[in-house]
Amino acid sequence: MQPFSGLALLKRGxxxxxxxxxxxxxxxxxxxxxxxxxxxxxxxxxxxxxLASEHRLGSVAxxxxxxxxxxxxxxxxxxxxxxxxxxxxxxxxxxALKLWEGLSQALNYNxxxxxxxxxxxxxxxxxxxxxxxxxxxxxxxxxxxxxxxPEEAQAFCPPLNLQGLRYPVLGAALQRHGGTxxxxxxxxxxxxxxxxxxxxxxxxxxxxxxxxDTGGAVAGVETTRGPIRARRxxxxxxxxxxxxxxxxxxxxxxxSYPLQALVSxxxxxxxxxxxxxxxxHAYISQSDKGELVIGAGTDAxxxxxxxxxxxxxxxxxxxxxxxxxxxxxxxxxxxxxxxVDLTPDRSPIIARxxxxxxxxxxxxxxxxxxxxxxxxxxxxxxxxxxxxxxxNVPFTLERFREGLLxxxxxxxxxxx
Amino acid sequence: xxxxxxxxCGERPEPEFTYGGQAHLARPRDPAATSxxxxxxxxxxxxxxxxxxAERWRHVHGCGRFFNALRDTTSDQFxxxxxxxxxxxxxxx
Ligand SMILES: [Zn+2]
Numbered sequence: 001m002q003p004f005s006g007l008a009l010l011k012r013g014x015x016x017x018x019x020x021x022x023x024x025x026x027x028x029x030x031x032x033x034x035x036x037x038x039x040x041x042x043x044x045x046x047x048x049x050x051l052a053s054e055h056r057l058g059s060v061a062x063x064x065x066x067x068x069x070x071x072x073x074x075x076x077x078x079x080x081x082x083x084x085x086x087x088x089x090x091x092x093x094x095x096a097l098k099l100w101e102g103l104s105q106a107l108n109y110n111x112x113x114x115x116x117x118x119x120x121x122x123x124x125x126x127x128x129x130x131x132x133x134x135x136x137x138x139x140x141x142x143x144x145x146x147x148x149x150p151e152e153a154q155a156f157c158p159p160l161n162l163q164g165l166r167y168p169v170l171g172a173a174l175q176r177h178g179g180t181x182x183x184x185x186x187x188x189x190x191x192x193x194x195x196x197x198x199x200x201x202x203x204x205x206x207x208x209x210x211x212x213d214t215g216g217a218v219a220g221v222e223t224t225r226g227p228i229r230a231r232r233x234x235x236x237x238x239x240x241x242x243x244x245x246x247x248x249x250x251x252x253x254x255x256s257y258p259l260q261a262l263v264s265x266x267x268x269x270x271x272x273x274x275x276x277x278x279x280x281h282a283y284i285s286q287s288d289k290g291e292l293v294i295g296a297g298t299d300a301x302x303x304x305x306x307x308x309x310x311x312x313x314x315x316x317x318x319x320x321x322x323x324x325x326x327x328x329x330x331x332x333x334x335x336x337x338x339x340v341d342l343t344p345d346r347s348p349i350i351a352r353x354x355x356x357x358x359x360x361x362x363x364x365x366x367x368x369x370x371x372x373x374x375x376x377x378x379x380x381x382x383x384x385x386x387x388x389x390x391x392n393v394p395f396t397l398e399r400f401r402e403g404l405l406x407x408x409x410x411x412x413x414x415x416x
Numbered sequence: 417x418x419x420x421x422x423x424x425c426g427e428r429p430e431p432e433f434t435y436g437g438q439a440h441l442a443r444p445r446d447p448a449a450t451s452x453x454x455x456x457x458x459x460x461x462x463x464x465x466x467x468x469x470a471e472r473w474r475h476v477h478g479c480g481r482f483f484n485a486l487r488d489t490t491s492d493q494f495x496x497x498x499x500x501x502x503x504x505x506x507x508x509x
Contacts, residue, residue: 242464253460255437256489300435301418303489304466309417309430344460401456 001196004108024195029202032229033059035383037236038207038244040064041073043361044236045190046376052197055384060199065206069187072238075338076369077261077283077295079274081118081178083138083145088394088406090141095391096374103373109189111181112288118178118274123167127279131173148172157273159324167280180285186372210248218357234359234383239339241362248355253400254341257298258308259366262335266290282319294320307337340366346409350379350392359383421497422475423483436472438462439484470504
């Protein structure tokens with residue numbers, strides 16, 4: 001691996017930036033590995049990286065049916081925060097946030113991680129009460145979150161309009177350590193670092209079956225590029241998890257919905273932070289490239305199409321134009337959908353499954369990007385040791401039978 | 417935006433409808449005799465089909481009635497809509 005540094009960039013500058021080599025190999029899949037990860041998004045690539053770097057597993061491969069980072073990793077609005085209500089969730093997302101802070105250095109890859117602050121607006125008495133409860137719960141759990149008055153919110157985000165709103169801004173919860181990161185860089189950074197540790201990243205390789213031994217345990221997978229043996233298989237396939245797990249005879253508490261986002265034409269820096277509103281449902285930030293990155297809600301119905309109906313982003317844009325009238329004349333350039341896997345309690349499942357050797361990391365719903373490093377880290381632990389990391393102990397498949405839901409759905413009253 | 421055919425009112429635009437999830441899930445008849453495992457399956461587990469999916473819709477801003485539909489989740493194309501209590505078109509009777 002060619003290490004990246006200012007000096008390396010300068011040296012290449014004298015030769016016209018030529019001579020850079022591919023950052024990871026494109027190997028043929030071997031007949032067998034110690035562990036396979038299905039799904040080459042941030043969660044899957046990160047898992048492979050931690051399996052190789054922290055758990056020293058001999059041989060690991062990531063199988064991706066398309067190209068890496070082409071699913072939800074490349075389709076989300078790149079928001080990172082950890083101010084979830086329940087202690088279990090806050091611990092998981094805060095684990096991720098702490099890893100984000102050192103990740104560019106650890107991977108020697110600039111993830112453009114920017115802790116510009118994430119501000120959640122409150123528009124009703126109910127919103128205010130819920131947000132304040134979140135703030136207090138977070139502070140008691142040692143997670144950064146604070147309450148702002150409308151004027152303080154406007155001071156933090158000057159484009160915010162406070163006048164004549166159908167849904168007035170009554171305050172905001174601000175997590176100053178929250179922010180954004182470059183989504184593609186997360187996939188590429190993990191891929192490059194994992195590849196350097198010997199992980200095979202196999203693209204254009206769709207899993208078509210799960211192989212089992214006579215005792216029922218996992219023996220490998222069938223793919224469009226032939227069978228591959230492994231005693232440990234981790235599934236990190238986001239919206240397609242149900243499809244993969246059905247190959248092993250497991251039906252999950254998941255439903256896959258399209259979630260849409262869009263970006264505007266690029267403009268000069270004008271928007272200093274991330275603003276979210278659950279009540280009127282819009283998310284907005286500005287990328288380093290200058291585009292406004294806007295998140296809409298989920299479509300009404302389950303789907304695998306990676307697209308949705310236009311009235312969904314229109315609704316988000318109406319909210320954006322009301323909150324930020326300066327954007328009323330901006331043109332939107334691109335709109336797309338990702339397929340998100342929602343659990344009934346809107347918390348993820350990171351766990352062993354009834355099939356020995358088969359592990360699943362799914363149910364991140366509409367908010368998986370922020371968790372990428374934490375999710376990958378504890379999932380690698382779970383696969384390597386065949387037992388959960390203390391942080392993902394509560395995030396089992398069995399919690400739905402036992403009634404031990406981690407009900408962030410009720411806590412946020414919205415997909416988040 | 418989808419164009420959805422209500423079996424009672426005809427074709428109407430998607431915002432007139434709400435989605436009701438997977439169809440043909442019967443609530444256990446005898447709750448006390450139903451195991452935790454069976455309750456989990458009824459309450460939480462879903463087919464989440466990639467392909468032809470039987471699902472409930474409600475024409476909430478129209479006749480207000482529930483009905484079922486077959487839709488291909490890889491294209492969002494509706495193959496059929498049918499009334500509650502009817503078997504899915506093409507299913508063995
Ligand atoms: Zn009707």
